[in-house]
Amino acid sequence: MKTRLKETTQSLKPMGYSLLSALLLTTGAHAADTELHGFVDGRAGVRTQNDPHEDDRSLTELRLQLDSKTYFDWGEFNARTDFVYDDLATDRGNVDLENGDGFADLRELNVLFSPATSSDLKIGRQILTWGTGDLLFINDLFPKDWNSFLLGRDEEYLKAPSDAVFASFFPSIGSFDIAYTPRMDADRYVDGRRVSYWNGTSLVGQNQPVDANRRDDWFKDDEISARFYRPILSYEAALYAYHGFWKSPTGFDPGTGNNYFPRLDVYGASVQGALGSGLVNAEAGYYDSREDTSGTNPYVPNSEARFLTGYEREVVKNLSAGAQYYVEWMMDHGKYEAGVPPGTARDEFRHVLTLRLTQMLMNQNLVLSLFTFYSPSDQDAYLRPAATYKLSDHWTLTANGNIFLGEHDYTFFGQFQNDSNVNLGVRYSF
Amino acid sequence: MKKTIMTSVLLGLAASSFAELSVDEIVNKANTAAYYAGKDGRAEVEMNIIDKSGSTRTRKFALLRMNTEGGSQKFYVYFKEPADLYKQVFLVWKEVAEGKDDSRWMWLPALNLKRSIAPGDKRTSFVGSDFVYEDVSGRNLNEDTHELVETTGTQYVVKNTPKKPGDVEFSTYTVKIDKDTFLPRAAEYFDKNGKLYRTVEATKVETIQGFPTVTESVVKDLNTGGSTVNTFNNIEYNIGLDENIFTERFLRRPPREVTK
Known part of the structure; x- marks a missing residue:
C-alpha cells in the first residue's frame, strides 16, 4: 500500500497516539512519499499444565502494528510501533519503551542516510541482528525478548529493539559495522512475571519476580558491537567483538540482594556458505566475564567459550531439515561448582543439538515446522511445533506450541517445564 | 509474381542460414535474448498465482538485473505486495562458470536478517508461485545437454536433458525458440515417467528499446491445476546500475531504483 502523507496522518489520528503522528507530520513537510503497512494480530494461549506461580493463560492479546517508511532525497525515515492490548498485563497504562511493557511497544524509529559514498548511518531505535546460528546466538549480543519467544508470539518478537547508532563502512577490503548503544539495551529476560524459572534454589514465578537494577547511565553503561565481514573463496567470513554486559541479570550483589548485569566482552568469528546442495555454518565466541576473570566469584558467571556448527538442506521436495550442534564450555568449572548448592551445578560442557524440520504444502x-532443542548433558529439551496457514494475501492463521521437558528443575530448558504452552493466532496484514 | 519469387528466395536463404546454426549456437542466442538484453535492466512485475479453484494471490515486485563479468549476472527482487512480503528482497548472484553454483539470499526486514537459500532449493517454488527460484535468473546452460529435435518455419524445437537428473524433478524439457527474435516462447517439462506436467509460455512479446522482450508469461502446473501469470511493466534497459546495489548494504537499504 502506497499512500500520500495526508492519508497516513488521517488514519493515525483516531489512534490518538500523538508521538507517531507528530513525527510523521514534522518529517512529512518535505516527504517524497510515505508507505504505510501493518497488521492486526490476535493471540490466545494456555499452559498445558498447572503452574503454581503463573496464570493458566499464557497469552491473551491483540496488537496493531503500524509500519511507516518515508523516503527523502537524503535518506529515509522509518517508524514502526505496536499498540497492544494485553489482557494479562498488570499495568497496561504504564508504557515502558525499554522492556516493552504497556500499551505501546516502539519497534523502530530511525533515520538512515549516507554521510559519504562508502558509508551508511542508521540512528535511532532499530532491530539489529548478525551471526550464523538458527535460534542460537553467540556473537549476536543485541537484545532478545525471551518472554515473547517462550510464550509463542511471532518469531520476529524474539528480537527486541536497540537504541543505537549503527555505522557501516564499505572499503574494498570488506565491510565494517559498528553499533554503539549509549545506554545498555538488556534482553527482555525471563523475570518470573509471565514465565516461571529456576532462581538457584527452586522454581518461582510471580511470587518472586526478578527486580534487577538497570544499567541506565548514558555513555557509561554503554555497549559497542563490531563486525568485519568479507567473502573468502565462496564463503562469507566474519569477525566480531562486543564490549558491554551480560544481557540478562546473571550477577548477584550480596550487599543489596539484587541481581545486576555484570561486565562482559566477547570476541568471535564465523563462516558460512554452500556445501553440496545445502548450507553449512560455523561460529565461535569467547565470553570474557570481566568481573570474574578467575572464576572464583560465585555471584558472577564464569567466562565461557561457545561454538556452534550447522547444516541445512532440502531432504525431499518441500521438506527441508537443518541440524546444529552447539556447546558452551565453562572456564574454571571447579571453582564454579564450589559456589552453587550441591547437585545443581551445570556441567563444564553444555551440549545442545537442534533440529529444524519445515514442510511446505x-x-x-x-x-508445518518443528524446531527441537535437545541437550544430552542437561537431559532437557524444548520443542517448538508450529503450523501457519495463509488463508489469503491478508489473513494468516497460526497454531504453535512451546513444550519444555527436563529431568531436573535447574537446567536451562528444564526450569521452564511448568511454562509449556499452546496457542492460536490470527493475523490480518495490510 | 516476380516479387513473390524474390521473397521466397530471400526467405529460403534466410532459412538455410538459420539451419546452419548448431544447437549450441541456438541455445546461446536464446539465452542471450531471454536474459541478457542490454547491460542492465529494470521491470515492475505483477505475479498472479491462481489455484485450480480460481482463487488468486498477488505478488508485486520490482526487478533489477545486471550483466557482470564473463556472462555472470546479478538480480535484485524487491517485494511491494502482499503485506507479509513487503520490503523483503530476493538477491541472486548467477554464476555461469562450470562447477560454480548460483548464490541466492532472502532479506527478512522484520528480523534484519539475510538468509541464504541452499543451492539444492533452486527447483523450489518462488514465493508460492508455479515459478521456481531458478526461473527468476535462468537455468545454467551447462546443466543440460541440448538437442535440436525439430525446425519449423518459425521456430526451433530444442530438447534439453539434465546432466545430473537427481538434482531436478524433470527428465527432459523442450523449448520452442522463435527464429526471428531467438526468444524462447514455450517450454514443456516431462516428469520421470515421461508425462508432461508443466508448461511455461511467453504469451506477450514487445520490442522495448530495440530488445524483443517478454511482457507476459504463464506457467501451468498440470498436476495441481494451478497457474501463475507474470506481467512485466515499466521495462527499461541500460539504466546504468551500480554493481554495489547487489550487496548486503543495499538489502538493508533498498535503492530508489526499486522503491520508487
Missing part, C-alpha cells in the same frame, strides 16, 4: 500457503 499447498503452494507454501501451509507451513
